[in-house]
Amino acid sequence: MKALEWILNNWMLLIGITGLALPFFFWSHGLRKRNTKYCTHQVACCKVSNIDLYINKQQEKPEWYDVLQKEINRLQIGIVVFNPPDSMKLGVKERIEARISKDINADLVTSLKGRGLPQIEELKIYELMKVRLTGDDFEIDSLNEDEQIISASGFTEWSWDVIPLKSGKKTLHLHVTLRIRLPFGEEKKDSPVLDREITVQVNPTYSVKLFLMTYWTWLVTALILPLIGWLWKTYMG
Secondary structure: OHHHHHHHHOHHHHHHHHHHHHHHHHHHHHHHHHHHHHHHHHHHHHHHHHHHHHHHHHHHHHHHHHHHHHHHHOOEEEEEEEOOOOEEEOOOOEEEEEEEEOOOOOOOOOOOOOOOOOEEEEEEEOOEEEEEEEOOOEEEEEOOOOEEEOOOOOOEEEEEEEEEOOOEEEEEEEEEEEEEEEOOEEEEEEOOOEEEEEEEEOOHHHHHHHHHHHHHHHHHHHHHHHHHHHHHHHHHO
């Protein structure tokens, strides 16, 4: 009853407050709707952009693939000559060379350095190629740049000085890599590795030399100094 009586006594005040509150309510409601619409529009734009990017990537892939395939199809057959010896002596340096030419009839053997029997193989070649010689238990010193240009005529040469460090059956590996340059970057294509087994013979002179170089401090301490001391006592005492 008191509440009803208060409302009846203050109805003019209530109408005034309501009149002031309603415009603010409708204004804030409209603002929320506009914000919601804007955010939805932004999400839609983001989704469309992502779809466009995906479509563009899918469209670029066939073009990228076609360019690569055209370059691979352009590869021609050439020849490589490689002359590792069948046998080597432990600790003795030998020259090994490899030559590559686009001309399959080119003479790659004349003036080839090294005593190994030249072995000729066919392979696919490109304008820029990388050649490396590797092998466990060998010291290999490259005398050229690994990457070289293959000219239209003549041949390109790689040379190595090779020293076997352990005796027994060992293997040298010739790695040939094509460096294919494309508008969007570079791709590499490895040719089959050429493996050559080499028998490394024992070398007593080298073994003694290596032992002395490795253990000379021990020899001086354990043998030579005591011997000098004994001689001093014997002849000077």
